[in-house]
Structures are given as structure tokens and as C-alpha cells.
Amino acid sequence: MSGFISGSRNSRTGRLTATRLAFSLLACLTIAVVVAMLAPHIGINYDRGGHYLEFLGLDAYTPGTAAHQVFWIRVPRVLAAMLVGGALAGAGCALQALLRNPLAEPFTLGISSGSSLAAVLAIRIGLEGSLGGAGVGAAALLGAIATLLVVWRLASIGRQLPPATLVLAGVTMSMFCSAASVLIQYTSNFTEISRMIRWMMGGLDSMQLSAVGYGTIPIVLGLAALIAYARELNALAAGPEVAASLGVAVARTQAVVFIVSSLLVGAAIALAGPIGFIGLIVPHALRAVIGPDHRVLVPASVFGGAVLLMVCDTLARTVTAPAQLPTGAVTAVLGGPFFVMILIRQKRHAAMWGRG
Amino acid sequence: MAWLMLQDLTVALGGRDVVRGVSAEVNEGELVVIIGPNGAGKTTLLRTIAGLVAPKGGSVKVLGHDPAKVGRRVVARELAYLPQQYELAFPFAVEEVVLLGRYAQQRGLGIASEADVEAARQAMVACDVAELATRRFDELSGGEARRVIIAQALCQGAKCLLLDEPTAGLDPAHARSVFAMLRQQCDRGAAAVIVTHDLDLALRFAGAVWLVAGGRLAARGAPADVLTGIATRQAFGVEIHVGDLPGGGRFAVPV
Numbered sequence: 081m082s083g084f085i086s087g088s089r090n091s092r093t094g095r096l097t098a099t100r101l102a103f104s105l106l107a108c109l110t111i112a113v114v115v116a117m118l119a120p121h122i123g124i125n126y127d128r129g130g131h132y133l134e135f136l137g138l139d140a141y142t143p144g145t146a147a148h149q150v151f152w153i154r155v156p157r158v159l160a161a162m163l164v165g166g167a168l169a170g171a172g173c174a175l176q177a178l179l180r181n182p183l184a185e186p187f188t189l190g191i192s193s194g195s196s197l198a199a200v201l202a203i204r205i206g207l208e209g210s211l212g213g214a215g216v217g218a219a220a221l222l223g224a225i226a227t228l229l230v231v232w233r234l235a236s237i238g239r240q241l242p243p244a245t246l247v248l249a250g251v252t253m254s255m256f257c258s259a260a261s262v263l264i265q266y267t268s269n270f271t272e273i274s275r276m277i278r279w280m281m282g283g284l285d286s287m288q289l290s291a292v293g294y295g296t297i298p299i300v301l302g303l304a305a306l307i308a309y310a311r312e313l314n315a316l317a318a319g320p321e322v323a324a325s326l327g328v329a330v331a332r333t334q335a336v337v338f339i340v341s342s343l344l345v346g347a348a349i350a351l352a353g354p355i356g357f358i359g360l361i362v363p364h365a366l367r368a369v370i371g372p373d374h375r376v377l378v379p380a381s382v383f384g385g386a387v388l389l390m391v392c393d394t395l396a397r398t399v400t401a402p403a404q405l406p407t408g409a410v411t412a413v414l415g416g417p418f419f420v421m422i423l424i425r426q427k428r429h430a431a432m433w434g435r436g
Numbered sequence: 437m438a439w440l441m442l443q444d445l446t447v448a449l450g451g452r453d454v455v456r457g458v459s460a461e462v463n464e465g466e467l468v469v470i471i472g473p474n475g476a477g478k479t480t481l482l483r484t485i486a487g488l489v490a491p492k493g494g495s496v497k498v499l500g501h502d503p504a505k506v507g508r509r510v511v512a513r514e515l516a517y518l519p520q521q522y523e524l525a526f527p528f529a530v531e532e533v534v535l536l537g538r539y540a541q542q543r544g545l546g547i548a549s550e551a552d553v554e555a556a557r558q559a560m561v562a563c564d565v566a567e568l569a570t571r572r573f574d575e576l577s578g579g580e581a582r583r584v585i586i587a588q589a590l591c592q593g594a595k596c597l598l599l600d601e602p603t604a605g606l607d608p609a610h611a612r613s614v615f616a617m618l619r620q621q622c623d624r625g626a627a628a629v630i631v632t633h634d635l636d637l638a639l640r641f642a643g644a645v646w647l648v649a650g651g652r653l654a655a656r657g658a659p660a661d662v663l664t665g666i667a668t669r670q671a672f673g674v675e676i677h678v679g680d681l682p683g684g685g686r687f688a689v690p691v
């Protein structure tokens with residue numbers, strides 16, 4: 081592990097230059113585009129002889145073929161993974177900077193549970209039937225925002241909570257919302273319960289191209305706003321008072337970044353359900369490679385999150401084929417051990433450095 | 437017109453008046469040292485001048501305007517403030533930390549210009565941290581980190597420097613060179629207000645010393661006069677002895 085840390089030290093060369101920024105972003109963009117172009121080609125095909133891994137190849141671009149049809153069934157799902165992953169990782173990165181806490185993430189702050197509670201409630205009162213899937217999505221969005229507001233209130237009491245305490249607040253929030261969800265499930269009928277559980281696992285199957293279309297513009301605008309505040313986030317690393325003395329409009333920065341991050345997380349959850357740990361893993365891993373400068377870290381996290389979720393989602397629909405795993409379960413299985421690893425490492429370093 | 441002007445300044449924190457009726461001014465080229473017992477209100481006074489705390493009564497003027505009312509970017513070009521506690525949440529390299537000082541001069545994504553890099557280099561040389569430029573801030577010793585953040589404040593290029601115990605944790609040679617550097621900055625036309633417990637450095641480098649006790653400005657004037665004055669003895673409960681050094685110059689020690 082110490083080798084990993086010293087490796088991260090040598091891999092950066094100090095201050096950000098225009099060339100390094102352009103090169104890093106171009107590299108991230110290229111990887112994201114390549115993965116997005118490959119992902120719909122990969123899948124499981126099965127016939128009487130069993131099932132096997134299949135790469136669609138050029139057939140996918142020939143209208144009328146089966147491969148073409150399968151390809152276009154997968155495209156919305158891949159696009160949604162890209163969008164949701166980018167939103168979660170970008171928001172996670174910004175929340176970590178804003179709360180000055182490397183453990184901050186939609187999942188660890190209890191936001192996923194809060195929005196699940198709202199979604200479960202929406203399914204229970206039949207909002208799904210009356211408004212279609214949009215009703216549950218809207219409820220999830222509101223739930224995410226409400227939870228973030230509570231956590232924000234907790235975090236700003238006494239100016240700043242120590243990282244561990246903030247995560248404890250998130251855990252408390254999670255437990256409360258989970259308990260409330262269970263109570264609601266207890267009073268629900270079987271169809272509702274199965275729908276609730278399916279939603280809470282988080283998944284990208286049955287994704288419609290139109291839903292991806294609605295999500296794209298707000299998410300892209302939100303991420304652009306976060307990137308525009310990257311320099312302020314850098315200054316905030318030294319604390320709100322130092323940032324203010326450096327010339328940052330601290331209150332405005334906190335308000336804008338916090339609201340935008342909440343909306344991004346809410347939109348991502350509304351689209352795909354609670355997908356955990358993307359916002360934690362991606363900024364952490366990238367910080368170790370490209371350094372903590374948010375001008376490159378925030379956009380890189382967006383691309384990194386997009387790539388990771390596309391990969392996780394491809395795994396979700398291939399590893400147990402013909403059955404499909406919920407994407408959220410795959411990211412949680414990867415993210416849990418990662419989170420523990422960060423905790424152990426931070427215990428060792430006493431201070432809460434986000435050294436990835 | 438004085439660069440910093442405090443008029444009957446009263447500041448309350450948590451319902452208690454921490455600073456009471458302070459009136460004073462700092463002129464161009466002046467290096468003022470604030471001394472006083474722990475909990476006397478020194479830090480609050482400094483934060484109020486920096487516009488980070490709104491006064492309950494009276495007024496602060498920095499180059500003619502109220503730092504709590506104008507935009508932070510405007511204030512940052514006139515005034516740099518270095519708090520006692522400085523904790524960086526992420527492992528930036530030293531040069532990146534110093535360049536954060538250029539925030540107010542930059543636009544857009546703020547990619548460092550040649551002027552920014554040169555300002556950072558000069559600040560790092562002045563604080564004797566130039567050779568640490570590519571090191572990670574979280575891996576520095578306490579004293580090295582302290583000098584790096586002084587370089588950050590210097591790099592800001594502000595006219596007035598407000599520093600809260602800048603030499604805490606520095607070895608004697610570096611503590612002295614920090615004060616000598618600040619003296620030099622003031623001689624070139626800056627102004628500085630420094631909170632310190634190092635009375636000897638106050639005597640050697642300050643143009644004026646303010647004694648803050650119980651939230652009030654208990655004494656102000658030439659360093660030797662304030663240090664040996666009755667108000668200082670009462671505030672600290674010990675007498676400060678100012679003596680001549682054999683090779684010229686003077687020293688101050690509590691006795």
C-alpha cells in the first residue's frame with residue numbers, strides 16, 4: 081500500500097498547466113467515448129448449446145439484422161449509465177470538496193436511503209400508477225434533496241463536523257430512512273413490495289431513450305456549473321475563512337455547489353435508482369493519480385464515473401446471464417471494500433487526507 | 437489617510453463582547469505587532485479587520501472601505517489574512533498551495549500565468565520554501581507548512597498583511613527571518629499587523645506594539661515603551677525586561 085502512495089507522489093508534476101489540463105481531459109474523453117462505443121456490443125447470447133459471450137461487431141450497424149436490434153436495445157442503457165455515473169461521480173467530487181471530507185458521497189451521506197424512502201412512499205400511495213414512472217422519479221429527486229438539506233444542516237452546525245462524525249450522521253440518516261421504508265413495505269401488498277425492492281436495488285434495465293433525453297440537459301448543465309466552481313473548491317480546501325480571505329465568495333459558492341450537487345444526485349437516482357459508491361470510488365482513485373486540483377479532478381471524475389458505471393452495468397447484464405444483476409448491487413459490492421480500505425488508511429494517517 | 441482605520445470597534449461572539457471600543461490606525465509602511473494574554477481578543481480583532489466577523493459597533497475601514505461590505509475579491513487584493521489554524525483538506529503540492537494566493541488576480545479556470553508563477557516563486561524564496569515547491573503539503577513538518585502558508589499570503593500581493601501568530605512552531609532562525617522579511621515588505625510600502633507571543637521579535641521588528649487585554653486596546657506605542665509599561669505588566673502578570681545587547685541592539689525577556 082505504501083508503494084501505491086509513493087507512486088502517486090511521483091505521478092504529478094505540480095501546478096496545473098493548460099497543456100496538462102487539455103491532455104488529461106482529452107485522455108478521459110477518449111476513454112469514455114471508446115468504452116461507450118464498445119459497451120453496447122458486449123453481451124450474452126444463448127441458444128440450445130448454452131450461453132456465450134458475444135461481441136456484435138459490424139452487424140450492429142446493419143439495419144434489419146438481429147444484432148442491430150440488440151444493439152439499439154442496449155444503447156439507451158449505456159447512455160444512461162454514462163449520464164448517471166458522470167453525475168454521481170461529479171457530484172461526489174464536489175461534495176467532498178465542499179464538506180472538506182473525503183468520505184462524503186451520496187451513499188455515505190444517507191441521500192440514497194432518503195430518496196429510496198420517498199420512492200417507496202410514492203409506490204405505496206400509487207403515484208407510479210397515476211403518473212407513470214415519472215412520479216416515482218420525481219419523488220426520489222425530492223427525497224434526495226430533502227435528505228441532503230438535513231445532512232447539510234448537520235454539517236454546518238458548529239461550522240464543520242469532523243469527517244467521521246459527518247459519516248455517522250449519514251449512517252443515522254440511512255438507518256432512519258431504511259426503517260421507515262421497511263414500515264411502509266410492511267403495510268404494502270405483494271406487487272408493491274416487489275416493485276419497491278426492485279427500485280431500491282438500482283438498475284438501468286428497461287431504460288427508455290426518452291428518459292435519457294430528459295435527463296441529459298439538466299445533468300450536463302449541472303456538471304458544467306460544478307466545473308465552473310472548481311477553482312473555488314480548491315480554495316475551500318484550506319477552509320472557509322482562508323478561502324474568503326483569498327477572495328472567494330464563500331457563501332455563494334457553498335450554496336450553488338450544494339444545490340447543484342443535490343439536484344445532480346437526485347436526477348441520477350430518479351433515472352436509475354440508488355447506485356452506490358460511484359461518487360466515492362472515482363474521485364478518490366483519480367485524486368491519487370492526477371492530484372487534488374479540482375479544475376482537472378471534477379471533469380475527470382465525471383468521465384471516470386461514466387466509464388465505471390458503463391463497465392459495472394455491462395458486468396451486471398453479463399456475469400449471471402441470462403439473469404441480470406441490479407447495477408446498484410454490483411457497484412455496492414465493489415464499493416464496500418473500497419470504503420473500508422479508505423477508512424483503514426485514514427486511521428493510519430490520523431488526518432483525513434483524500435489521498436486515494 | 438490611514439490604510440487601516442478602526443473606530444470604537446466592538447465585536448461580540450456568542451453574546452459576549454470580545455473586543456471593546458478599539459480605536460487605532462495603521463499607516464502605509466507600518467509594521468504593528470499585537471501582543472496580549474491568551475483569550476484577550478487578539479484573533480477576533482484580526483478577523484474583524486479581515487471582514488470575516490461583522491462588528492457589533494464601531495467601524496473598520498480598509499483603504500477607505502468596509503471589508504465586510506465590499507466583495508471578497510476586492511478585499512483580497514488589499515488585504516491578506518493568515519489564520520492561526522490552517523488545515524488543508526486535500527494533499528496539494530506546495531507550489532499549488534502558494535498559487536491559491538493568486539485567486540483574486542485570476543479569471544476563468546485560473547491557469548497560472550507567468551506573472552502568477554513569478555509571484556509564487558518570489559514568495560517561496562522570501563519564505564525559504566522554494567526548494568519544497570514540488571513536495572506535498574501534508575508531508576511537510578509543522579514549521580515548513582507554516583512558512584508555506586505565509587508564502588501563500590505573500591503571493592496574494594495585498595497591501596495589508598494580517599498574520600495570526602505566523603511564527604508559531606518556527607525555529608528561532610526562521611522566526612527571525614520571517615519577521616525580517618515582513619519588515620522588508622513594509623519598507624517597500626506594505627503594511628502588516630501581526631499577532632505574536634514572541635516579545636523579543638516584537639521589540640526588534642515592530643514599528644508599534646498594541647497591547648490587547650480583556651478585549652480593550654490597553655496600550656499602544658513604541659515597542660520598548662509598551663513592553664516595559666505598567667499595562668503590560670498587569671496584563672501578563674510578569675515584568676518584561678528590555679536590555680541592551682553587547683553588539684548593539686536590544687532584547688526583551690519576561691522576568
